Amino acid sequence: xxxxxxxxxxxxxxxxxxxxxxxxxxxxxxxxxxxxxxxxxxxxxxxxxxxxxxxxxxxxxxxxxxxxxxxxxxxxxxxxxxxxxxxxxxxxxxxxxxxxxxxxxxxxxxxxxxxxxxxxxxxxxxxxxxxxxxxxxxxxxxxxxxxxxxxxxxxxxxxxxxxxxxxxxxxxxxxxxxxxxxxxxxxxxxxxxxxxxxxxxxxxxxxxxxxxxxxxxxxxxxxxxxxxxxxxxxxxxxxxxxx
Numbered sequence: 001x002x003x004x005x006x007x008x009x010x011x012x013x014x015x016x017x018x019x020x021x022x023x024x025x026x027x028x029x030x031x032x033x034x035x036x037x038x039x040x041x042x043x044x045x046x047x048x049x050x051x052x053x054x055x056x057x058x059x060x061x062x063x064x065x066x067x068x069x070x071x072x073x074x075x076x077x078x079x080x081x082x083x084x085x086x087x088x089x090x091x092x093x094x095x096x097x098x099x100x101x102x103x104x105x106x107x108x109x110x111x112x113x114x115x116x117x118x119x120x121x122x123x124x125x126x127x128x129x130x131x132x133x134x135x136x137x138x139x140x141x142x143x144x145x146x147x148x149x150x151x152x153x154x155x156x157x158x159x160x161x162x163x164x165x166x167x168x169x170x171x172x173x174x175x176x177x178x179x180x181x182x183x184x185x186x187x188x189x190x191x192x193x194x195x196x197x198x199x200x201x202x203x204x205x206x207x208x209x210x211x212x213x214x215x216x217x218x219x220x221x222x223x224x225x226x227x228x229x230x231x232x233x234x235x236x237x238x239x240x241x242x243x
Contacts, residue, residue, distance in 0.1 A: 001038035002230035003108070005117060007199025008219035010085065012060040013048030013162055018221075023063055025224050025239045030071055032242065036230075037076045041106065043199040043217055044083020044119030049158040052090035056151055065097065072098050081106050083200065084121035084130075085162055087138060112232035113194030120198030120216075124180035178203055185214035195234065197227055206236040 006029075009022055030037075047061055072078055079100045082089055093099040108115040122131045136142055146154060181201055186209060188196040195213040204218025204225040213234050218225030224239040 002033075002036050002228050003039045003041060004033065004037060005041045005043055005197050005215075005217045005227040005229070006220060007043035007083070007119065007217045008045045008202055008221065009064075010045055010048040010162075010219075010221060011064055012058065012159070014221070019060075022220055023067075026064070026220065027067055029226070029239055030067060034071075034074065034076075037071075040071065040076055040078045041108075041117055042078065042080045043117060043197065044081050044121070045085045045199065046080070046083075047086045048162045049155065050086040051088045051146070051154060051158060052092050053147060053151060057092055058155065068099065069097050079106060081117060081119055083119035084134070087134075088143060110229075110232070114192055115195045115197065115229070116188055116193045117197045120181065120200035123184045123198070123200075124177055125183075126177070126180060177201065178205075181216070182207065182214060185209075189214065195229075204236055204238070206234060 009026070011019065011022060014022070046064070047058070050058060050061070068078060077100065078098075079102060080089070080093060081102055081104070089101055094101050104118060106117040108117065121127075122134055149157070178201060181198065182205075185196045185198075185207075189209055189212040194211070195215065197213075197215045197217060199217045199219070201216055202219040202221065202223070203216055204223050205214070205216040206227075207214040215227050215234060215236060217227050218236075218238075226237060226239075228235040228237060
């Protein structure tokens, strides 16, 4: 039995054919690994945008929610670590589906040592402007004000902002950005953790640092990668290699 880590689906942010492919490969992932799945950890940005009103949720994501509901019903716990595209998740996933929703970080105790898992937004040293924006976006007053907008307008604005965010990230010096994440991981691994796992960069990677691990789960946009952990060992795998 193993723990699986996935991130960065950005559901609702692609063309219909790509959305269908994302969901199809995720359904295949569940079917292929169901007997091995002890715990599923979703490391953020499962949705390109998620915002709950009191009686409304985004309808685009229902098929995925059905898949997660069925997985939970089969006895597999699911933990959701929020990312920068879905940090406005309310209580729907936890109260209606039974998913454990946590904030920026998740610590897992294993016989081999502690694992720190995060989405990873704002970890790069050069991301100081985003870290300031993050405080504004997560402010309760700002969230309450946004809820005053009609849902159709709120979702339209948010999806536009999500596209702008992806375009901005794509223009960054790629290798410098990735190296800042590796350095953050090295710093984490100098402490009590034997592994650090994140997403956000959409760059799948596994580095062995001494007896410890730095991993990035990649994405479910083009790589369709995930991390498998069992018995003190990690594997970085892709659904594209299995189909």
